[in-house]
Amino acid sequence: MTTASRSRGVSSSSLPRDAAELRSLLGLWVERGWLRTLDRALAEFFLDLRPETDVRVALAAALASGRLGHGHVCLDLEDALASPGEVLPPPPDGGGEPAPWQPQQVLAGQRAGAWLAALRASPLVEAAGGGTQAAQGDLFADAGDPGNRPLVLCGPRLYLRRYWRYERQVVEGLRARLLAPAAPPPGLRARLDRLFGPPPPGGMPIDWQKLACAIAARGAFGIITGGPGTGKTTTVVRLLAVLQEPAVEAGRPLRVRLAAPTGKAAARLSASIGEQIGRLDVAPGVRAAIPADVVTVHRLLGRRAGSRQFRHHAGRPLPLDVLVVDEASMVDLEMMASLLDALPPDARLVLIGDKDQLASVEAGAVLGDLCRDAEEGRYGASTRQWLEAATGLALRDPRLREGDAARHLLAQQTVMLRDSRRFGPDSGIGRLARSVNAGDPAAACAELQRLADSAGSGISLLSAADDGAAFASRLDTLLLDGPPGAQAVAPGHAAYLHALRDARPVDAAPGDAAWEDWARAILAAFDRFRVLCAVRQGDHGVVRSNQRIARLLRARGLIEREDGWYEGRPVLVTRNDPATGLVNGDIGIALELPAPGAAPALRVAFLRGDGGGVRFVLPSRLGAVETAYAMTVHKSQGSEFAHTALLLPDSASPVLTRELVYTGITRAAAWFTLVEAAPGVFGTAVGRRVRRASGLDICA
Numbered sequence: 001m002t003t004a005s006r007s008r009g010v011s012s013s014s015l016p017r018d019a020a021e022l023r024s025l026l027g028l029w030v031e032r033g034w035l036r037t038l039d040r041a042l043a044e045f046f047l048d049l050r051p052e053t054d055v056r057v058a059l060a061a062a063l064a065s066g067r068l069g070h071g072h073v074c075l076d077l078e079d080a081l082a083s084p085g086e087v088l089p090p091p092p093d094g095g096g097e098p099a100p101w102q103p104q105q106v107l108a109g110q111r112a113g114a115w116l117a118a119l120r121a122s123p124l125v126e127a128a129g130g131g132t133q134a135a136q137g138d139l140f141a142d143a144g145d146p147g148n149r150p151l152v153l154c155g156p157r158l159y160l161r162r163y164w165r166y167e168r169q170v171v172e173g174l175r176a177r178l179l180a181p182a183a184p185p186p187g188l189r190a191r192l193d194r195l196f197g198p199p200p201p202g203g204m205p206i207d208w209q210k211l212a213c214a215i216a217a218r219g220a221f222g223i224i225t226g227g228p229g230t231g232k233t234t235t236v237v238r239l240l241a242v243l244q245e246p247a248v249e250a251g252r253p254l255r256v257r258l259a260a261p262t263g264k265a266a267a268r269l270s271a272s273i274g275e276q277i278g279r280l281d282v283a284p285g286v287r288a289a290i291p292a293d294v295v296t297v298h299r300l301l302g303r304r305a306g307s308r309q310f311r312h313h314a315g316r317p318l319p320l321d322v323l324v325v326d327e328a329s330m331v332d333l334e335m336m337a338s339l340l341d342a343l344p345p346d347a348r349l350v351l352i353g354d355k356d357q358l359a360s361v362e363a364g365a366v367l368g369d370l371c372r373d374a375e376e377g378r379y380g381a382s383t384r385q386w387l388e389a390a391t392g393l394a395l396r397d398p399r400l401r402e403g404d405a406a407r408h409l410l411a412q413q414t415v416m417l418r419d420s421r422r423f424g425p426d427s428g429i430g431r432l433a434r435s436v437n438a439g440d441p442a443a444a445c446a447e448l449q450r451l452a453d454s455a456g457s458g459i460s461l462l463s464a465a466d467d468g469a470a471f472a473s474r475l476d477t478l479l480l481d482g483p484p485g486a487q488a489v490a491p492g493h494a495a496y497l498h499a500l501r502d503a504r505p506v507d508a509a510p511g512d513a514a515w516e517d518w519a520r521a522i523l524a525a526f527d528r529f530r531v532l533c534a535v536r537q538g539d540h541g542v543v544r545s546n547q548r549i550a551r552l553l554r555a556r557g558l559i560e561r562e563d564g565w566y567e568g569r570p571v572l573v574t575r576n577d578p579a580t581g582l583v584n585g586d587i588g589i590a591l592e593l594p595a596p597g598a599a600p601a602l603r604v605a606f607l608r609g610d611g612g613g614v615r616f617v618l619p620s621r622l623g624a625v626e627t628a629y630a631m632t633v634h635k636s637q638g639s640e641f642a643h644t645a646l647l648l649p650d651s652a653s654p655v656l657t658r659e660l661v662y663t664g665i666t667r668a669a670a671w672f673t674l675v676e677a678a679p680g681v682f683g684t685a686v687g688r689r690v691r692r693a694s695g696l697d698i699c700a
Ligand SMILES: Nc1ncnc2c1ncn2[C@@H]1O[C@H](COP(=O)(O)OP(=O)(O)OP(=O)(O)O)[C@@H](O)[C@H]1O
Pocket: 209, 226, 227, 228, 229, 230, 231, 232, 233, 234, 235, 272, 421, 422
């Protein structure tokens, strides 16, 4: 037993009786991995500041801070005390058997009413109505003034003030845009008909892309959500044409900027927008006024080195008229607040993304929260009328439900695209993704089994329900060679190393273009397969999966060593690096290149941002990289691979959710393999949603 647990007297399962007991309990939670040091430090700071602080207030502060580390913007005390086992997820080692000092036991039987009363009575807590803009003072400047108290209680939700302020900024910023008078471009109907085609007889079936374009064109804010291949990029490019045409005709082209949360997503969108602009049926002047250049949100806002501040903010807004943010599911609350702060009041903002994907690693699930009504439409009568007139479509679809323009304010400016051109009704990947999203574990498991049993579905399943040795050796085969019988479409990691060896242009002189072509082909071959893990640690986490694959490749003689730098080592850049121009998420492969008058040396090949050229970087110049045979599902967002194998671990960790499985499946373009290290884990994950506490609710 540790010092902390002894000093606390672990026999009691009730709350700490005083500050000393609370300090030792928090020490124990940090030691055992339930909380971070900074969560404990916050509670201790409050106890130091005001020694008379009720232990419930200090404990709630530590929990609210701890929840931030798991993506929650606040601590909902009613939910937390009703389900104390879910307040803090167990640490990576599982936290051991329930013990009296564990969060679930300490919080068991506590009543939210008493905690809320203690919080309301505390001079550290401001009780907020939730509808007003918070004062922006220094966190601890004057804890006596309610506008500066470090904690904010809004109904049952307890926030650290900074996050409450972000949430209010987002709510107020979006609300103002949603209530701004609609300003559709002139001649909208004719422009839509030209770009999307005239409406079908009777206005059915609904062209969701046309609808989305109309909605986003009419207001200062719009959301276009949809799964992979539903035409989000196509719609955005046509939307920009619809907005830009009258502006160019009037001789005042709009200043349009495109942004994405990560460098990888920005590069991918740049490439696909560039391609779509080329196909657009508009005058050359309009086409020229639609940019294909996509920057990261951080770069757009102008991050100040070493601080949370940006160059652009309300006092120095971005010089633009239209801003499109793609992959918006990855935008966290703080980033969204900063964006809205820096946006001129009369600029249009359009968010694009897949609401069903995993949310950002940082706190907040902004797109998911904003798209709460997207499935059901919830258009009010006036929106319906306007949409039908603007598009010639009839809004009759059994999936749509009546809405109220004031109560469902956001929904009036949101459209969900529903028809995937990539994963149509017969695609196995599409069927599995839809079944996972529907959220019925038994039905999803049955669909997975049925698809895995039918040849040509593009789905395979490897389950530890097989006996252990067979499972391990089948997994090894999968990782190296792909699923048996499907290796042409669904390779394993041996394939790119064969390409490396077999296609090496041995006769080419140093610097010859053949070396760049070879590197490009190897990078493309490597991108045909990726192992995605739910977690970093454990037998089926990223770290051990990378070690396992390296060991297997070496045993087969395809690489020379298992660690350090070696030819063929794939790496993932984990931090933006201005010195090399590489961004978080970039993938490179170490290759041996000839050098004039010197021995061949390793260089790491990366595709350039425009997707065409290759650049070679010395391994010694790469600071933050890790081996990339396997990566987390989180890191894979915004990428796509011909074959993905999703490894679900053998314990039902709380990170295993429907959104994680859906994101993993939809990274696969041609083939998806599910590896289940314990029977039943897939079903458990499908039954669990990412539910992040927040108060993002916008009404008129
Ligand atoms: N209305 C359309 N008419 C013809 N082709 C279309 C249309 N909409 C989409 N496509 C085609 O379908 C494919 C997917 O479209 P798009 O890239 O716009 O989808 P997306 O939702 O942005 O995909 P992703 O999930 O990759 O971001 C593209 O090849 C695109 O050209």
